[in-house]
Amino acid sequence: MYAFAFVVLFSLFSPGWCDSCPSSCECSEAARTVKCVFKDVTEVPAGIPSYTRNLYLTGNSISRIGPASFRGLGDVTKLSLSNNRITVIESHTFAALHNLRVLDLSNNGLSVIHPDSFNSENNSIRDLNLSRALYNHSAIGDLAAAMRRGGFGNLRKLDLSENEIVYLPTGIFSSLTALRHLDLRNNSLMVIKNSTFAGLDLEALDLRLNAIQTLRADSLRELDGMERVQIQMRDNPFVCNCGIEDFADWLNATAKVVARQTGVRASGRTAQHLAPGCAGPGARLSLQRERRDRTADLVTPSSGVVLGFVGVIFLFVLYLNRKGIKSGPMN
Numbered sequence: 001m002y003a004f005a006f007v008v009l010f011s012l013f014s015p016g017w018c019d020s021c022p023s024s025c026e027c028s029e030a031a032r033t034v035k036c037v038f039k040d041v042t043e044v045p046a047g048i049p050s051y052t053r054n055l056y057l058t059g060n061s062i063s064r065i066g067p068a069s070f071r072g073l074g075d076v077t078k079l080s081l082s083n084n085r086i087t088v089i090e091s092h093t094f095a096a097l098h099n100l101r102v103l104d105l106s107n108n109g110l111s112v113i114h115p116d117s118f119n120s121e122n123n124s125i126r127d128l129n130l131s132r133a134l135y136n137h138s139a140i141g142d143l144a145a146a147m148r149r150g151g152f153g154n155l156r157k158l159d160l161s162e163n164e165i166v167y168l169p170t171g172i173f174s175s176l177t178a179l180r181h182l183d184l185r186n187n188s189l190m191v192i193k194n195s196t197f198a199g200l201d202l203e204a205l206d207l208r209l210n211a212i213q214t215l216r217a218d219s220l221r222e223l224d225g226m227e228r229v230q231i232q233m234r235d236n237p238f239v240c241n242c243g244i245e246d247f248a249d250w251l252n253a254t255a256k257v258v259a260r261q262t263g264v265r266a267s268g269r270t271a272q273h274l275a276p277g278c279a280g281p282g283a284r285l286s287l288q289r290e291r292r293d294r295t296a297d298l299v300t301p302s303s304g305v306v307l308g309f310v311g312v313i314f315l316f317v318l319y320l321n322r323k324g325i326k327s328g329p330m331n
């Protein structure tokens with residue numbers, strides 16, 4: 001009886017029991033690193049050792065994470081959950097990870113993010129990767145709520161690229177006072193609303209590959225308010241309409257836009273010709289790094305039609321010619 005109790009106690013407190021490694025993982029106590037990668041596990045394995053600081057759960061089929069997933073892992077500083085199938089983040093999921101600094105959730109299909117997922121007055125996350133993490137644009141509302149309530153006062157880097165985001169909910173970034181790098185590349189943003197970036201002091205802002213047609217004067221003032229920011233804006237369908245003057249002037253004057261444009265051009269004319277009564281709708285304005293790029297943006301729908309027409313005639317002539325060759329010898 002006593003012997004049995006002793007064995008139970010011994011096994012509970014022996015290092016061997018505490019530090020065992022789940023079968024789908026590789027554990028290194030010396031490096032305080034646990035990797036359970038590309039093992040097709042469907043949930044976070046139980047029994048991850050408590051010494052773990054770097055936890056890689058990349059490339060599995062985890063579909064849901066909750067507070068039970070990371071219990072007893074208060075030392076984890078880096079957590080990668082990228083390339084899974086996570087759709088749901090439950091309330092308090094990350095609350096026990098007091099030392100978490102880097103969280104990678106890229107390449108998932110998040111559709112439900114509980115507003116208290118992070119539930120912490122002052123969470124320690126500095127680097128949050130949500131690239132290609134949202135199932136669709138609808139999840140941005142959930143994310144905004146979780147960001148506002150999560151106490152992200154330490155967040156320096158946020159990657160939200162490739163999420164099909166159509167608009168940014170009001171105040172989504174309002175609590176991110178330490179944020180320096182914001183990546184919104186390859187979304188579907190059409191406008192930057194007044195106050196979207198209010199209170200931020202960014203160093204890098206990536207807006208490439210969106211659907212921005214112009215930036216209004218109040219948005220421009222907000223960008224100007226960030227002293228050090230370097231903005232990337234290539235590959236947006238800037239439209240030359242009569243409201244673009246402020247934007248064109250700003251682009252010409254600012255040092256904040258990184259891709260050094262050789263001038264803002266619309267159908268070959270420089271910005272100063274874009275005053276009221278400027279080129280009609282559909283003329284496109286683009287930022288170009290090099291002269292040789294210019295022609296690419298000057299292709300208009302009408303020249304496409306002309307090219308197509310020329311192609312059809314060419315094919316028709318070829319066809320006639322082929323018939324001629326065929327029937328020639330027979331006659």
Ligand SMILES: *[C@@H]1O[C@H](CO)[C@@H](O)[C@H](O)[C@H]1NC(C)=O
Binds near residue numbers: 122153154
């Ligand atoms: C939040 O954390 C930072 C650094 O970890 C610290 O400087 C700051 O005082 C904390 N703020 C609050 C409100 O606890």
Ligand SMILES: *[C@@H]1O[C@H](CO)[C@@H](O)[C@H](O)[C@H]1NC(C)=O
Binds near residue numbers: 106129131157
């Ligand atoms: C976020 O993850 C994506 C894909 O895993 C990667 O390409 C990108 O570099 C990461 N972003 C940052 C800021 O580390």
Ligand SMILES: *[C@@H]1O[C@H](CO)[C@@H](O)[C@H](O)[C@H]1NC(C)=O
Binds near residue numbers: 111135136137138
């Ligand atoms: C996003 O996905 C959800 C769940 O499938 C769906 O209900 C919603 O309509 C989708 N939203 C958009 C913008 O496609």
Ligand SMILES: *[C@@H]1O[C@H](CO)[C@@H](O)[C@H](O)[C@H]1NC(C)=O
Binds near residue numbers: 163164186209
């Ligand atoms: C932009 O994102 C889409 C998916 O949303 C992807 O298919 C495409 O390859 C991305 N383009 C670039 C240049 O990264």
Ligand SMILES: *[C@@H]1O[C@H](CO)[C@@H](O)[C@H](O)[C@H]1NC(C)=O
Binds near residue numbers: 194195198218
């Ligand atoms: C933009 O925001 C500022 C303060 O954040 C406000 O005073 C101003 O009225 C806003 N402008 C518009 C057009 O909403």
Ligand SMILES: *[C@@H]1O[C@H](CO)[C@@H](O)[C@H](O)[C@H]1NC(C)=O
Binds near residue numbers: 249252
């Ligand atoms: C662009 O800026 C230069 C000086 O930086 C100025 O001389 C020029 O007039 C400006 N052009 C327009 C169209 O504002």
